[in-house]
Amino acid sequence: MKNTISIIAILSIGAFAGNMINIGLSHAMYWQSLEPLDFMKFFKIDFPLLLQPTAATLLPAF
Amino acid sequence: MKKILPEIAVLTICGALGILLAMGLGFGIFWKTLEPIAFMNVFAAEFPYFILPTVLMLQPALISSIALFIRFKNEKEIRKTWLYVMSGMIAAFVITSAYHLPVNLGFIQLKYTAEEITTLLNIWLLLHWVRFAAVFVAAVFALKGFRQINQVV
Numbered sequence: 001m002k003n004t005i006s007i008i009a010i011l012s013i014g015a016f017a018g019n020m021i022n023i024g025l026s027h028a029m030y031w032q033s034l035e036p037l038d039f040m041k042f043f044k045i046d047f048p049l050l051l052q053p054t055a056a057t058l059l060p061a062f
Numbered sequence: 063m064k065k066i067l068p069e070i071a072v073l074t075i076c077g078a079l080g081i082l083l084a085m086g087l088g089f090g091i092f093w094k095t096l097e098p099i100a101f102m103n104v105f106a107a108e109f110p111y112f113i114l115p116t117v118l119m120l121q122p123a124l125i126s127s128i129a130l131f132i133r134f135k136n137e138k139e140i141r142k143t144w145l146y147v148m149s150g151m152i153a154a155f156v157i158t159s160a161y162h163l164p165v166n167l168g169f170i171q172l173k174y175t176a177e178e179i180t181t182l183l184n185i186w187l188l189l190h191w192v193r194f195a196a197v198f199v200a201a202v203f204a205l206k207g208f209r210q211i212n213q214v215v
Contacts, residue, residue, distance in 0.1 A: 007205055014076020014201070015083055018119055022084040025115040030108055049092050053084040
C-alpha cells in the first residue's frame with residue numbers, strides 16, 4: 001500500500017510538471033501569438049480544457 | 063552522474079506522461095467538438111507549439127531509458143526493468159513517428175477531405191491513448207528501476 005501511494009505521488013507530481021510545461025511552452029506561446037481580443041475569445045474555449053488534465057495530475061499529487 | 067541519469071529518466075518519463083495526458087484530455091476533447099475542416103485549421107495553427115514540450119520530454123526520456131538499459135548490462139534484474147521502460151518508450155516513439163507525425167503534417171498542409179479527417183482524427187486519438195498507456199507502463203517501471211539502482215549504487 002505504501003509503495004502504491006509513493007508510485008502514485010511521484011507519477012502524478014511528474015505528470016503535473018509535464019502538464020505545466022505543456023501549458024507554458026505550448027498553450028501560452030500560442031496565446032502570445034494572438035491579438036489580445038482573439039486571445040480572450042480563445043482562452044474562454046481553452047480554459048475548461050486545461051482544467052481536466054490539471055485536476056487529474058494535481059489532485060493525486062496533492 | 064550515476065544517479066543523475068535515473069533521475070532524468072524518471073522526471074522526463076513522468077513529464078511526458080503529463081504532456082500526453084494534457085494533449086488527450088485538453089486538445090483531444092476540443093478537437094472532437096469541431097467540424098472537420100475547422101479542426102484542421104485550428105490544428106495547423108496550434109501544431110508548431112506542441113513540438114517543443116513534446117520533444118523536450120520524450121527525447122531525453124527515450125535516450126535515458128536506452129542508456130540505462132545498456133549501462134546495467136551486468137545487473138540482470140535492473141536490466142530487465144529498464145528493458146520494460148525502454149520498450150514502453152520505444153513503442154510510444156514508433157507510434158508517434160509512424161502515425162502521428164505524418165498525419166499531423168497532412169493536417170498542417172490541409173490536404174484531407176472532411177470524411178478523411180474524421181477517420182484520421184479518431185485513429186489519432188485512439189493511438190494517442192495507446193502511446194499514453196505505453197508511457198504509463200514505462201513510468202511505473204522507471205520508478206521500480208530507480209529504486210533498484212539506488213539499492214545497488
